[in-house]
Each structure stands twice: as structure tokens, then as C-alpha cells.
Amino acid sequence: MTAPRAVHVRVVSPITTRGFRTDAAVKGLESPGLIVSASQIDRGPGSIECEYEQAMAAPDTVRAIIDAERDGVDAVVIDCMGDPGMRPARECVTIPVLGPGQTAMHVAAMLGHRFSVVTVLRRLRPSFENAAAVHGLSGRMASCRAVDIPVLELESDMGATVAALVDEAAKAVEIDGAEAVIFGCTGLLGCAQAVREGLLARGIDIPVVDPIPTAVNMAAALVRSGLSQSKLTFPLPPEKPMPGYDMPDLRLQAAE
The missing domain is CATH 3.40.50.12500 (Rossmann fold)
Structure with a gap:
């Protein structure tokens, strides 16, 4: 064959x-x-x-x-x-x-009842909220949080970037009610496993969606x-x- x-x-x-x-x-x-x-x-x-x-x-x-x-x-x-x-x-x-963006939101909505986006800058929150509405997922988006690190500086200190991602993802779960998390920047490619391990260490077992x-x-x-x-x-x-x-x-x- x-x-x-x-x-x-x-x-x-x-x-x-x-x-x-x-x-x-x-x-x-x-x-x-x-x-x-x-x-x-x-x-x-x-x-x-x-x-x-x-x-x-x-x-x-x-x-x-x-x-x-x-x-x-x-x-x-x-x-x-x-x-x-x-x-x-x-x-x-x-x-x-x-x-x-569209793909990750739909996948996260399949894997958990509500999801949060953890992105780079606070100013992007309205864009993600609007995107969720366009994709018919406003009711499934728990929140959009930011690590306050510009895109081109994400790799300057990956340890600090991952730590910030874990902190914001944990807040999304514990405060906002998220049951899945999406990275809000494709510059975070490859960080999902480290963030998931950081969340598991805190007793939080949720999918972490790496969009690319x-x-x-x-x-x-x-x-x-x-x-x-x-x-x-x-x-x-x-x-x-x-x-x-x-x-x-x-x-x-x-x-x-």
C-alpha cells in the first residue's frame, strides 16, 4: 500500500x-x-x-x-x-x-467549561473579549489576564516569563473560574509544559493550550x-x- x-x-x-x-x-x-x-x-x-x-x-x-x-x-x-x-x-x-486565536478558543471550550486567556499586555484584553464574542464564545471566556511583558522581551528571561504565566493562570482558575488556559501570544510557543507543571505543583490540573x-x-x-x-x-x-x-x-x- x-x-x-x-x-x-x-x-x-x-x-x-x-x-x-x-x-x-x-x-x-x-x-x-x-x-x-x-x-x-x-x-x-x-x-x-x-x-x-x-x-x-x-x-x-x-x-x-x-x-x-x-x-x-x-x-x-x-x-x-x-x-x-x-x-x-x-x-x-x-x-x-x-x-x-480562533482555533485555541474553540479547543479550550471543548476541553473545559470556561477558559481564560493569559496574554502579554493588559491593553490586549478588549481585543480578546471582542474575539470571543465574534467566535460565539463570550459566555465561555472567564477572563483575560496579562503578564505585562512586551512580545519582543518574552525570551529575555524565560524563567521569569514562565513564573508570571503560572501566577496569572493560577489566578484565572482560583479567582475567575477558568477550567482551561490559553496563551494569548504565539511568542510563548513551547512554554505549555512548564506552565502546566507549575500549575500541577499548586494542585491545579487543567489543560494549557499552546496555540501554534x-x-x-x-x-x-x-x-x-x-x-x-x-x-x-x-x-x-x-x-x-x-x-x-x-x-x-x-x-x-x-x-x-
């Missing part, structure tokens, strides 16, 4: 800071039958910590996702919890496009199941002039 073709998922980083997402970190998500590659935008913010920066990241993120489909990639995951460009990109391509590996594996599952976004929900954009934006010809893409 012929072995099934490997699924190729691309992680698109919607920031311009080089080296923030290492190739080794992305390759560490691979498993038998799963190839993971990475790309990064050239025009946009150095990091994303507000709605404005999400908007500035979206155009080049959409372009990178169109390029991924033309490269033969099977699915794309956007490397930011704000899911910048997710919905417009779904209109432009036929392959699955997943945002880790969760979304990558969900994307692969969709491909293997023959599923992608509905073209009734996300139809191809209408053809019209768009001065100032050098975007690919979507009609050519559809014809291919």
Missing part, C-alpha cells in the same frame, strides 16, 4: 522582526506525515500588540498566504493570536487558513479530512482596481 502524501502546513509570521520565530521552532512541530515550513512578511509591524498593528500586518499577510497556496502548501496558520488577515485570506485561497502547535495540528487534520473554509462564507473577492496594492491576480489563482 502506498503511504499517504505528507501534509504541508506553512506558519506565516505577520511581523517583520527577523529571528523572532526560528526555523528550529517551526521544524519542531513536524511529525511523521507532517511538514511544517515558515515565511514572514516584509512590510508591517515589528511586533503586534494592538489593533492598529494587526491592521498594518494584514495586507502582506494575505499576500504571503496567497503565495503559500501557489507554492503547493496544503494549509496555513497565521503566527499571531490576533489572527490578522485570516478572514480576507480565506476569501483569496481554497486551502485551509487557521488563526491560532494546536492550530498546526488542526490544520493538518482538516487537510486529511478533505475540509476547508466554505466559499459561501468566504467567496472570492470582486474584481476591481486597488491602486497602491501590488496584490496577485486572484482570477488567475482561481483558474489554476
Whole structure:
């Protein structure tokens, strides 16, 4: 029997800071039958910590996702919890496009009755509360807490970052009533096991959702199941002039 073709998922980083997402970190998500590659935008913010920066990241993120489909990639995951460009990109391509924010919230709601987001900065709380409402999960979101560490400083002292995550996650459980926790920044990739162990040491046994590996594996599952976004929900954009934006010809893409 012929072995099934490997699924190729691309992680698109919607920031311009080089080296923030290492190739080794992305390759560490691979498993038998799963190839993971990475790309990064050239025009946009150095990091994303507000709605404005999400908007500035979206155009080049959409372009990178169109390029991924033309490269033969099977699915794309956007490397930011704000899911910048997710919905417009779904209109432009036929392959699955997943945002880790939307994916992690739905997975957490499956694993616990109420979940909390532990993110980087307090100012992001309204964005996550709005996202929960858009995804129909407001009633399942217990809270959004922050460790008050900017995105580009998360790796400066990983011990301190993990300790802060454990403290805020414990408060989310003990004060806010959360039964699952989501990292509110994909820059925390790889911290889930340490945070879960820190919570277990306090007698708290809950799932800790690391959004990027969760979304990558969900994307692969969709491909293997023959599923992608509905073209009734996300139809191809209408053809019209768009001065100032050098975007690919979507009609050519559809014809291919």
C-alpha cells in the first residue's frame, strides 16, 4: 500500500522582526506525515500588540498566504493570536487558513467549561473579549489576564516569563473560574509544559493550550479530512482596481 502524501502546513509570521520565530521552532512541530515550513512578511509591524498593528500586518499577510497556496502548501496558520488577515485570506485561497486565536478558543471550550486567556499586555484584553464574542464564545471566556511583558522581551528571561504565566493562570482558575488556559501570544510557543507543571505543583490540573502547535495540528487534520473554509462564507473577492496594492491576480489563482 502506498503511504499517504505528507501534509504541508506553512506558519506565516505577520511581523517583520527577523529571528523572532526560528526555523528550529517551526521544524519542531513536524511529525511523521507532517511538514511544517515558515515565511514572514516584509512590510508591517515589528511586533503586534494592538489593533492598529494587526491592521498594518494584514495586507502582506494575505499576500504571503496567497503565495503559500501557489507554492503547493496544503494549509496555513497565521503566527499571531490576533489572527490578522485570516478572514480576507480565506476569501483569496481554497486551502485551509487557521488563526491560532480562533482555533485555541474553540479547543479550550471543548476541553473545559470556561477558559481564560493569559496574554502579554493588559491593553490586549478588549481585543480578546471582542474575539470571543465574534467566535460565539463570550459566555465561555472567564477572563483575560496579562503578564505585562512586551512580545519582543518574552525570551529575555524565560524563567521569569514562565513564573508570571503560572501566577496569572493560577489566578484565572482560583479567582475567575477558568477550567482551561490559553496563551494569548504565539511568542510563548513551547512554554505549555512548564506552565502546566507549575500549575500541577499548586494542585491545579487543567489543560494549557499552546496555540501554534494546536492550530498546526488542526490544520493538518482538516487537510486529511478533505475540509476547508466554505466559499459561501468566504467567496472570492470582486474584481476591481486597488491602486497602491501590488496584490496577485486572484482570477488567475482561481483558474489554476
